[in-house]
Amino acid sequence: MLLTVIIISLLAGLAMPLGAAIAHLENIKKKWLEEELRHGIMAFGAGALLSAVALVLVPEGISEYTPYAACAWFxxxxxxxxxxxxFLKKINTPASQLAAMLSDFIPESIALGAAFATGSSSAYLLAGLMALQNLPEGFSAYRELNSTSSYKPIKIITVFVLMAFLGPMFGVSGFVWLSQHPETIAAIMLFASGGIIYSIFQDIAPQVKLENHWAPPLGALLGFSLGIFGLMITTH
Incomplete structure (x- = not known):
């Protein structure tokens, strides 16, 4: 089973350099079609992220906490x-998409390892959703990094390949050490879910985002947490 965790988490992580490779090979001469493709890929990633939150992370996370505690972690x-x-905006880094990608990937890898250790039926679903979201996130992160002359394509893709090995590293830690602490795993799942919801509405949903404003996505965060609270109240 440990070998399964290593292989599955690595495959999910390799979707990041695959997305970067697709972005590197992208060569569409028509500007409107390129914009359609880019926004379509970003929307696909947002859907995969949202499904990971709604179908796996939140349902698994709320099982260990009271409604108030679950919403607090979220x-x-x-x-x-x-x-x-x-912070990333203030230091004007071109790696904000990269940071967001790792912020999702690392806690999900921990949760994936724990899910395999406990025999959770959602383990393979979570792995699939991780791969689906890492592909468009790798695509977007590559485009962001490649927009500056400081980062060469081969260097970016190589870094993404190396980052894929963070999946097995954190997956094994979840499998070996954290599987005996379900409340810790649940907290990680809820914490990551809240971060993902914020990221979707700050970086992807164009109707919500305002340049240099960070508060509007918190409305989506609080709205989703209200839904979590209502679900937990009515089902307990």
Whole structure:
């Protein structure tokens, strides 16, 4: 089973350099078609992220907590991602998409390892959703990094390949050490879910985002947390 965790988490991580390779090979001469493709890929990634939250991370996470505690971890994750977003903006780094990608990938890898250790039926679903979201995130992160002359294509893709090995590293840690602590795993899942919801509405949903404003996506975060609270109240 440990070997399965290593292989599955690595394959999910390799979707990042695959997305980067697709972005590198992309050569569409018509500007409108290129914009359609780019926005379509970003929307696909947003859908995969949202499905990971709604179908796996939140349902698994709320099983270990009271409604108030679950919502607290969820909202805390959103605020943490907001602070990271503000920090990256202030230092004017071209790696904000890269940071967001790793912020999703690492806690999900931990959760994936724990899911395999506990025999959860959602383990393979989570792995599939991770791969689906890493592909467009790798695509977007590559385009962002490649927009500056400091980062050469081969260097970016090589870094993405190396980052894929973070999946097995954190997956094994979840499998070996954290599987005996379900509340810790649940907290990680909820924390990551809040961060993902924030990221979707800050970086992807065009109707919500305002340049140099970070508060509007918190409305989506609080709205989703209200849904979590209502679900937990009515089902317990």
């Amino acid at each position: 909202v805390l994750g959103g605020f943490a991602f907001m602070l990271l977003d503000i």
